[in-house]
Amino acid sequence: MTLSDSIVRWRYRLVPDHLLGEILTKRWVDNAIPLLILACVMAVFGSLIPDFFGAASVSNLMRQWGEFGLIVMALTIVMVAGGIDLSVGSIFALGNIVALTLMHVAELPVPLVVLFTMACGAAVGLVNGLLVGFLRLRAFLTTLVTLIIVRAVVDMILLKYAVAIAAVFPDSDFWFFFGEGYVLGLPFSVVLTIGVAIVLHLVLSRTRAGWHVLAVGGSRRSAHNVGIPVRRVICATYVVSGTLAALAGVLFASRLGAAGADIGIGLEIAALTAAVLGGNSLGGGRGSAAKAVIGSVTVMIMVNSLVRIGITSGGSSLLLGLVLLGAVMIDVRWLKNRQKFLSKVYVSPTYSALPAAPATDGASPYALNDRLRPVEAIGLDRIDGPEDVILDANDNIYVGNRTGDIVRFLAPDYDQQEVFAHVGGRPLGMAFARDGSLVVCIGGMGLYRVTMDREIQKLTDETNRSWFSVIDDSRLRLADDLDIAPDGRVFFSEATVRYEMHEWPVDCLESRGNGRIICFDPNTGTTRTVLKNLVFPNGICMVHDGQSFLFAETWACRVSRYWFDGPKKGTVETVIGDLPGYPDNINRASDGTYWLALVGIRTPALDLALKMPGFRRRMARRVAPDEWLFPNINTGCVLRFDESGRVIETLWDRSGDNHPMITSMREHKGHLYIGGILNNRVGRLKLDGVDETWTAKRSYWGQS
Amino acid sequence: MRLFRTLLVSAAVALGAGSALAQEGINDPTRAPYYDAFAGKRVAYVPVAMGFDLTEGWAAGLRDALEPLGVTFDIRDPNWNTDAGAQAITALISEKPDVIVVHNPDVQSYARLLKRAEEAGIYVVQVNMRSSYSTDVFVGADYVGMGEQIGQRLVDVCSPDKGKSGKVAITQGVLTAAASIYQMQGINNVLSQHPEIKLVSNQAADWDSTKAKNIAATVIQQHPDLCAITGFWDVMDIGTAAAIKESGKDVYLLTQGGGNRMVCDNLANGTFSESVVYFVPGQARDMATMIKHLLQHGQAPGTTKTTLFTPLDFLTKDNMTAASCWDMPSNG
Amino acid sequence: MSSMGRLSQEQIVFGLALLLCAGFALALPGFLTTNNVLNLVRSVSILGILGVAMGLVVIGRGIDLSLVALMAISVAWTLNLIGGGMPIAQAMLIGLAFSLIVGAINGWLVAYAEIPAIFATLAMGTLIYGFGRYFLFSLDVAYMPERANSLLWLGQGTLLGVPVPIFIFAAVCLAGYLFLRYAKSGRYVRAVGDNILAARITGIPVRPIVVQQYVMSALIGYLAGIVTAASVASMNTRLALSTYVYDVILVVVLGGIGLSGGKGGIRNVIVGTLLIGILLNGMTIMDIQYTVQNVVKGALLLTAIVIDTIVNPRDEQTAQQGDI
Incomplete structure (x- = not known):
């Protein structure tokens, strides 16, 4: 064996080329690019902002993420089923104002406030769901209109109760626990959102209902043809989305008690950005709780940090726009070229030296003959x-x-x-x-x-899974x-x-x-x-x-x-x-x-x-x-x-x-x-x- | 740059001290402590948003007054987002600047945060729009009094005795903002005694001129004999004025604001009929003074509550002078 | 759409508009006066102009969420330049050029970078606003300088007793109609919107056509912006962050231009605009409060969409995948 042969042999023995292709076949690779973006965002702002990773800073970030994460999760559920819910921002504002009104003005007990507020969100979601799911309206348009209607309703409630809300300061530690409390050292909203994320993950990946949602998003027609109750599934996703958005509103209400008109405006854009940044695809079929979490954390850090750096509002919008554009561009390219790329790198030949082939003539035992002729x-x-x-x-x-x-x-x-x-x-x-x-x-x-x-x-039809095999x-x-x-x-x-x-x-x-x-x-x-x-x-x-x-x-x-x-x-x-x-x-x-x-x-x-x-x-x-x-x-x-x-x-x-x-x-x-x-x-x-x-x-x- | 400036200031101080010694005159006993009180201090400023006359004017005034003393001046711009503002304040509490200057979007949202900031040992100065929680300093208009004066003006202008309809409309900003809540209280105090004045519309335009325009257009169409509209902010009332102009009606527009050059221009060309002005550079000066006071005293934050109401000026085309309005510093 | 018995969304909306119109005319004295009708059309003419811009893009199976932001920033910059002493024509040219370049970038992102239009333009909207506020000017509101008062005629003047914005709206509609009907590239827009793959195979230069859509939308948007600035004597850049662009989309889609592209024309924009105009005007005369008007408006829009869906139902078998 020549030296160059040995080099080639060792090169292919030591470098596991095939792993790259095998990794690319994994579905979780979809999350790699969003994760990479998240890491970049964290690295950039971590180096720009002193004490970015300090306990106080992280705790603040996490608390704000709690509410935003819920909204993104709400949107993700709908997107996975192939729809879109632009009304999440308005429902969030509705949840906030309803909770504040019930708490400050009607002075109901806290559990009732939470329940009633979530019911409100669910009701709006149900309207969306009935219209989009059962009447088969276009999701984009319908939720756009409900966005406007719910926003107007919020304005009406504001007009009537805002001053009354601002005048009262509820005396309930339990109420403030939602916005300011800690569970196991973590802000309550974070614990809640992580809980929701885990449930969502389990539902989407392990339960019949979740599979139905994914199937409807993947191909509505096929889902219908195999007998999945498409309309009911779609309707349900909107109800869940509305409920979660209202729940986020409750957390927000408890945290700030703000009865302002700017609450939740443009939130649907931020949430949509986060959902797509995380790798959930518009049009359905591809999406998970993990993607929602990654996307929401990225957007949250970005928005929050830009304010903290002290960049004027123009600068932060500029950066946000650029990042959104870049991220979507990468995501689109990735989705489009992944299979192409995969087929290129999956085949990974290795070094294989066969011993010299024996002769097939003369006295060789392999010598040619015609003994199969009489077959x-x-x-x-x-x-x-x-x-x-x-x-x-x-x-x-x-x-x-x-x-x-x-x-x-x-x-x-x-x-x-x-x-x-x-x-x-x-x-x-x-x-x-x-x-x-x-x-x-x-x-x-x-x-x-x-x-x-x-x-x-x-x-x-199966054997034991090897410990270290990728596929x-x-x-x-x-x-x-x-x-x-x-x-x-x-x-x-x-x-x-x-x-x-x-x-x-x-x-x-x-x-x-x-x-x-x-x-x-x-x-x-x-x-x-x-x-x-x-x-x-x-x-x-x-x-x-x-x-x-x-x-x-x-x-x-x-x-x-x-x-x-x-x-x-x-x-x-x-x-x-x-x-x-x-x-x-x-x-x-x-x-x-x-x-x-x-x-x-x-x-x-x-x-x-x-x-x-x-x-x-x-x-x-x-x-x-x-x-x-x-x-x-x-x-x-x-x-x-x-x-x-x-x-x-x-x-x-x-x-x-x-x-x-x-x-x-x-x-x-x-x-x-x-x-x-x-x-x-x-x-x-x-x-x-x-x-x-x-x-x-x-x-x-x-x-x- | 800041470091350079700090060095320069300290060099000047040293030089001053040196020359004083050389002259063997009497030292000013407050001079050294004065400059020492500010060296390395940090003031953070959280307005509702940057990009309009009030907040830019305050920022410019504070910066001019404080930075030469070696104070670092930071701006956190939530850009009309209450939540972002709350995030900024929360972050500031953990960063511990010496003073936070807050411009509240409404009376409730920041109240608990401001309390927490004071407890964390940070002086809190509120400007123009206060929260329901009183902090070390409030600098701004006396909105209740201002409302009463505006109410009186409406009565004066629109009274049926003068042959007017007596119909007035109010365009508030954000309903829960201090400027709206307290001012409405003042206006109501007056109007309740004047049943001949009818308040035909009282809506919130959320400081947005487009909304204000829509509201005004609607009201004018509903009440073609409308006598006056009072809006709670001049920038927003540009929209109201446009609606009035479009309708071709003669409606008295009483607005209010920081007295930027734009107001005088619009008074001059008849876009606004009258404007209540709280002089922004004066407010900035008041704040700077109070901040200097607090930093020199070193008392624990939250121990005293000082209120400085800004003098109000009712400007019309007739009584305004070139000095009535101020110009935005060119560097914005 | 089969012609027998089936009503298109445009016809439904038009019928609804007529119905409302008749109802208001009977119930509300002063609704059908010349003055009020002019007022009605004037109040929605800017919305209508923007609707034409959006309509052109939507027909080509795109969407332009940066329309309003681009309009606000480019016009605000123009006003700032004029305020800074630049000749009006030069400032307007610069503003227009900026607008067209950004439009071309939008088109490039959609056509060449193949980013879904909804995201490309969404991101561009934020980006344009930030760019303007960071590099071009620092104040939220740009006022019309004294010198530019000649421009005010565009927004506030009248011609033969009719407000100028109505003429501009009509002119834009006519231009849009002629473009879609007679220009080769106008017919290509519809072909691209109907079936982009088929259009490509047929030899239509698909990508340049898409870029052209966004450039045209930017052009019309700039015109609408000048009219807006002229009628309010200022340009509020916070418009860029508002939900105004949704109103524009509603006008377009309500009129019957499907978001999936290829369907509809300028007529649909006019019908959608008129319905909104009649609705708002009638409610105003009925003395309904501004916030309540929004609820009623929304409810009526929803009704129109529901009727359309019931009359022209979509089927599980024929629904397009990913068509939201």
């Missing part, structure tokens, strides 16, 4: 993509197809076929369990079982092949955790250890990952000792053996490290050796490219996928090897027209049955000089 085709043009082939005790052939069925060809002449079971996903590797049921790996779904009476049962690797994306240990444990391979099934060429381009082998234990019902970081693990086959299995790693051109029991438990040994092609399924042969399918043959160009991750990354970014260097999977072969890794024989189809594409093979009663994931047939080859009574079932489960 006869079963179900020619009547089957689409049989990845794996398996035969039952009655010699019927079972194969999966591309349209989500397990198809059975009936013995003895295999002219007749029937759908044995419709599983929905892509059936890949199969194996018969001791009880005769068919255990099958289904791409995109997980591990399933079809019982003798054709009942489909899910065995598992959620608990879900099974591409369960590929399996085999069953004598005690019934199912070991199956998952080729990659980073891509879906149809994206397998991209995983080859990466050639990173994205795959793993998982064990499902039917006795306990648990699923655990046993081996990780395998390079596209594919075929799995139990060794006759019952304590270990062989597995193939396709893009590493390697067959290894893993002991899951016995004295060597937990160890992995390479059996064949330098295959001339890409190994797929492994199955037992009648003489105690193993059959291995090579799905394709290595090419020097791709082998070289695998040592040049930068080249492959550029290719992935700049070249259309159709033009990429692909692994050759057009021509393959079947070979037989023993436990020591010695290759005994190789079967080729040189002309490529009889059975070109091979992903699996099964020996059954003196014949070899061959499957190919892109093939339109099942191949059948008569083997010479083998035990013509041998079946896999007997080999695994003995005579029965």
Whole structure:
């Protein structure tokens, strides 16, 4: 290995490129930019204002945030459902003046004041909700009008009671507790708002009602079509919004007791700014309590600090406008380009040096021949993509197809076929369990079982989540092949955790250890990952000792053996490290050796490219996928090897027209049955000089 | 700049002291303590908003009086937002300047905050519009008395004895502002004794000239024989005047304000009929004097309550002179 | 809109305006006098001019929330320049240029930076106000200087017994109508508003058209500002922070120009303006207090929208996503 190779190797071993793309797939990345803006705002004002992070300053900021945060939350709820509520500022003013009137003039007890004020807000919200939700008025226009009406009502109340309010100073510590009290060292309003935020978060992310709200915001039409009561949901969001805004008004009333006409004017703009700055999108579907909190804190700090710096009003408006403009511009760009950017950086090839490919001529065990020429085709043009082939005790052939069925060809002449079971996903590797049921790996779904009476049962579709993996690797994306240990444990391979099934060429381009082998234990019902970081693990086959299995790693051109029991438990040994092609399924042969399918043959160009991750990354970014260097999977072969890794024989189809594409093979009663994931047939080859009574079932489960 | 000025002042003090010694004359015994009382002191100013004659005039007057003494003068501009103003005062309480000068948007909002500020050891000076809580100093118009005088003027101008309709309208500012509350009290005191004067409209324009214009236009249309409108602020009453002009009616417009040049211009061209003026530079001077007094005495904040009512001037086209109005300092 | 039986919002609002008009004429003596009618139209003519500006933008599926702020600041600056001794024409040119440049920036933000119009113009409104107050002048209110009294005619004068602002309103409406009807770029505005993607595919220079909308809105806004300043003899920049722009939007949308763009014309603006005018005038004569007028106005607007929705219901299946 040259020095430059080592450098490249270490570079890709030490720098986890793939994490960037994986982080970008996370929904919480949406919050990253608002958070960044918040951090910038805090850094700027923190350095400009002495004692910005002092206890008194922080406590003041927090108290004011309490009310504003509630308003932003109110607006967020409506925005998530695809609406907008411009009347929050007016409802806030209404809450303030109603609370003050009830407290100062009517002198009601405090709990009644709070309840009645919130009911007032809810009533205005209900009007909004009825109009927008049930009558289907336009939200922007409707709430604009209610903004004007409620503001006028506030002016009327002011005209009548303002002087009376100003003349009285209520004598109730409980009342002032709302505006000035502390709970656990935090201002009461902050505790209240955090509480509301937590509830909102739980509701939106964990409850049926919240999902309904998000669904309506995401696509109103689809929500309607799946039976969500769209109108009621929308109406409810406005009621909640009105109630929260009025509650904020109560806090404000208690804090200042101000019966001025300027209360809440322009608040809807500030709240809208905050909501959008936090990353809630206009038009719905995207939004959360966290976003509302981030946005409201940012705007609050900005407005408050600009006054504190002593900038004249013009300067603060100027800055506020600029920040809003910049933030929205970044947010829009981000939303628009995120997928583009993601698709560019998600593919992150790594260094992979394959050992030199062995020769396929002369005395090599891999020497070319034409032994697959006599293969006869079963179900020619009547089957689409049989990845794996398996035969039952009655010699019927079972194969999966591309349209989500397990198809059975009936013995003895295999002219007749029937759908044995419709599983929905892509059936890949199969194996018969001791009880005769068919255990099958289904791409995109997980591990399933079809019982003798054709009942489909899910065995598992998730495994334990790795502690430090960024993407959620608990879900099974591409369960590929399996085999069953004598005690019934199912070991199956998952080729990659980073891509879906149809994206397998991209995983080859990466050639990173994205795959793993998982064990499902039917006795306990648990699923655990046993081996990780395998390079596209594919075929799995139990060794006759019952304590270990062989597995193939396709893009590493390697067959290894893993002991899951016995004295060597937990160890992995390479059996064949330098295959001339890409190994797929492994199955037992009648003489105690193993059959291995090579799905394709290595090419020097791709082998070289695998040592040049930068080249492959550029290719992935700049070249259309159709033009990429692909692994050759057009021509393959079947070979037989023993436990020591010695290759005994190789079967080729040189002309490529009889059975070109091979992903699996099964020996059954003196014949070899061959499957190919892109093939339109099942191949059948008569083997010479083998035990013509041998079946896999007997080999695994003995005579029965 | 401020530092430079402070150095300059202290240098001057030192120099003065030095030369006094050199002359071996008698030292002025209050001189050194006088300057010492102000060195490094800080005065913060929280108006309702900057950007109009009153608040700019006070700011300019205070700055001129205090900064040469080495006092730092800060402006916090809430820009017509009561909540922002409350935030500013709250922040100031934790920053602990020596004096806060407050211009209250209404009588209630800042009351508790001002009390807290005094308790925190900060002198609080209220200007022109007071809160319901009395602090160390209040400088401004006696609004009750002013209201009574305005009421009397309305009676004088509009009395049916003179062939007028006796209908008057009032455009208040923010209803809960001190200027509105106390002034209404004064006006009511007078009008209640004069049943021949009918108050046909009494509304709040929230210091906004657009609102004032709308209100005035409505009232004039409803009462084409309206005799007089009194508005509580000249800047706002520009709108009232426009409505009167648009209607083409002869309505007596009695306004009030800080006596900026704009008022004299508008009196001269007939936009306003009469204006009650509380002289802003005088108020600034009063405040500066009181601040100097407080800083020199060093008494605990809140121990004494001083009120200084500003003399009022009823200006009309006929009695005004070039000196009746003041000009905004050019640097704004 | 199907012509049979279905009423468009414009027709509903127009009917409502006629109904109100008839009701007031019968119930209120002095409502139908020439003087009062002129008064009525004059009182809403500035609102109407702004309505035309907003209408042009809304037809092109935009919205201009910075309209009033831009108007206030550019005109206030003009007045300040005149007050500072600059010749009137030069000052007005500078103010107009400022207005147009800001309009172009608005357009650029929407068309090229692809920021949603509602945010771009919202932020620009705040920004313009701050820019003006920070760099151009420091006082809230700019007064019309003595020298500029010739301008006052625009706001306070009469021509043939009719107040000048009414003529200006009519002229702006006519210009707007001709632009939308006959100018190529005027028809493009409607195409862009109706379906921006289709317009782009058709080869319409979509982005320049959008920029043009905002520049035109700034131009008309500046004109409205001069008329405002002339009628009140001053310009209060706090207008920029007020809810006046909402009133303008209401006029536009009430008249039947949908916020989703492509629909309506100048006629709708006139109808919307007249309804508001009749309403306010009638209530004033009925001696309803200013604050109560706002409630009644709001309630009536709401009624108009509700009737429209009931007559032309939106359906879950056809509603546009994200159409608020």
